[in-house]
Amino acid sequence: MIEYLLAKGLIRPSTLPYGAPELFTPNPDRSLRMCIDYRSLNKQTIKKKYLIPRIDDLLDQLRGATVFSKLDLQSGYWEIRMADNSIHKTAFQTRYGSYEYMVMPSGLTNAPATFQAEMNHILCPLLDECVVVYLDNILIYSRDMKQHVVPLRHVFDILRQEQFYLKLSKSELALTKVQFLGHMVSAQGVHVDPKKIEAVHAWKMPENVKELQQFLGFANYYIRFVPQYAKIATPLTNLLKKNTPYTWETRHQGAVEQLKQASTSAPVLILPDPERDYVIEADASDQAVGAVMMQE
Secondary structure (H helix, E strand, O other), rough: OOOHHOOOOOOOEOOOOHHHHEEEEOOOOOOOEEEEHHHHHHHOOOOOOOOOOHHHHHHHOOOOOOOOEEEEEEEEEHHOEEHHHHHHHHOEEEEEEEEOOOOOOOOOOOHHHHHHHHHHOOOOEEOOOOOOEOEEEEEEEEOOHHHHHHHHHHHHHHHHHHOOOOOOHHHHEEOEEEEOEEEEOOOOOOEOOOOHHHHHHHOOOOOOOHHHHHHHHHHHHOOOOOOOHHHHHHHHHHOOOOOHHHHHHOHHHHHHHHHHHHOOOOOEEEOOOOOOOEEEEEEEOOOOEEEEEOOO
16 A cells, blocks of 8 residues: 555655654455544644535435436545645554655545645635535436536536546436435435444344444434434433443343334435425424424
């Protein structure tokens, strides 16, 4: 990996007496991905206040679309050059020596905000008209195939001009149904990605607080697909309260099973039409509050 980064001009040798440690995390294919632990640097970094879009808001923009093209950038953060006076801050140490990044590495606290700001800037004329973008994920949408060609070419022209390159293996063009940010999107609406449903069902019962937090974090991602989610999850969230002993009981087992079952029968969410009337139903109990917005 180091040889590849050096050959591509993404890093250079460093003579600095300090550097962040190198770590490795497993990929889904069981290969290892190199990561740099920038936690110490991040603690001293002034945080960039830039709004990363909410995924739900991006999905709501797709109302009326029937054709989709999904583009994935080849190098992501590496498309952004580091400022000359900040290169030394990215120094990291490996068994082969010390190096520093010439491009923006993942792990920096301001990397997501910086990248999102850049993507919003270059695609600004098309945002929320025919394009939504979430970091290095770009989705072009249109009402029909005839309308789709023009914005698709426009995006290609912008990316070429700005020297952003696509990862062809993860880019898909002119689809009627597309997997985007953990959801399946089509003309019918938005529903849970079937692969995510499989992952939920394969999830083992949490044996400690950390595992329960991981399960709820995954389940929360699809909270709007599960009716009465807060009520179902109450026994589990109560276990996370401070000074509460982790004692697994039948009711906790039942709550996990209910959430798994709910993901299987999750409805297709129709994207709202602002020209039509809304009907909102709300309810509350001693444990939770909830509401659903509907249209005829």
